[in-house]
Amino acid sequence: MSKILIITDAWEPQVNGVVVTMTTIVKKLKERGYKVDVIHPGLFHTFPLPNYPEISVAWNFWDLKKKIEKSDPDYIHISVEGPLGLTGRHYCLEHKIPYSSAIHTKFPEYVYERFNIGLDVTKGLLKWFHNSAINTLVNTKSHMKELKKDGFNDLVLWSRGFDEEVFYPDKKGGKGNYLLYVGRVAIEKNIEEFLKMETSLKKVVVGGGPMLNKFKRKYKEVDFLGYKKGKELANIYRDAACFVFPSKTDTFGIVLIEALACGTPIAGFDVTGPKDIVIEGENGSLDKKDLGKAVERALKVDRTKVIKSAKKYTWDVSTDQFIESLVSIK
Known part of the structure; x- marks a missing residue:
């Protein structure tokens, strides 16, 4: 061969x-x-x-x-x-x-x-x-x-x-009622746009990176969980009310389709990567300027429809x- x-x-x-x-x-x-x-x-x-x-x-x-x-x-x-x-x-x-x-x-x-x-x-x-x-x-x-x-x-x-044996939906998805970010904690990921966003929901961050310690000190109300993988990560996806993707420099974002596979809607900016994956009102919402407004709309999405959009990614x-x-x- x-x-x-x-x-x-x-x-x-x-x-x-x-x-x-x-x-x-x-x-x-x-x-x-x-x-x-x-x-x-x-x-x-x-x-x-x-x-x-x-x-x-x-x-x-x-x-x-x-x-x-x-x-x-x-x-x-x-x-x-x-x-x-x-x-x-x-x-x-x-x-x-x-x-x-x-x-x-x-x-x-x-x-x-x-x-x-x-x-x-x-x-x-x-x-x-x-x-x-x-x-x-x-x-x-x-x-x-x-x-x-x-x-x-x-x-x-x-x-x-995505790994279908790990990332899949649950009928009780969203029970954690928090907003989730998964990825590097770094300046190029525009993560601070998420961290400073006003919301009544708890914010959870999974991942590490050069800005982690600084943001831990600055945003004490945010739960920084460090690196997670496999079924533990999938459970965190499933329990989230919405997956928030603030990056404007990604070309795809595997985390996006992992979130969708777990039935969790996406909120982000209307830029390359997210706009190729997110279908407005079907699996999430994007906004050109206001991440908070995208989150508000994404929270209204029917989670039973979200998983369907992930199936084409294998x-x-x-x-x-x-x-x-x-x-x-x-």
Whole structure:
């Protein structure tokens, strides 16, 4: 059977949507009989990213060449634009090896929020990185439209899924009567828009990140639960009255469909990612400016209808799309 080599700077023990996506895809590929090698930071010497210690970055990435040659793959996919991704890209171009890539996030907007670096600079770098790939996977139609407008080429739609054995609805859903956020506690997630929002309902935050301790001190009335996963996380989703997604820089948000799968309506801003998933009045509500108004409307949604909108998102479809985007190098 064919061998796929995945080069990624995002891998376990990191906790984020990219890691969930790539670990799940690798599992699905192996179930289908593919051999899969993953080159990730854990195979190198690493250092914690400044101001983001949860993420480790490989520094002796010059060893990547030997690992690629040892793998001898039929296909190469470069997942993230980090040191390993950059080195892998250079190797492929130097040896005239075709490869596929993926844009998981709005990287330019992330960098702007954290370091105030101009969008034109980072968009240019991102375009330089991905336009040399034969195919570049993107998460949603709205993000694809934005990227095409910015000059990105050869874009292929790549959806996401959820674990149906873990995330499912309950007839007593919403009994916790709280508003829920799940994700990184970081400036680029715009989470403070949720934390400062006026509401009579309790707020619950699941996840960690560089702003966690600061926000714990500032918003003492909010329950910060730290990282949760599996059935424990699913129960938290199910008991929430509404899932609130304040981010304006995500391209999809797996947490959105996990919430829907548990029957919990979504409230967020009318931006790329949420607007590809949320159906107004059916599974939640979006607002261009006022998150509180979106929450008010989402709370009125019939929870029995919410689950229906999640059923089209499966990891099998996502795996099919990933396989179709691969380019043979032999």
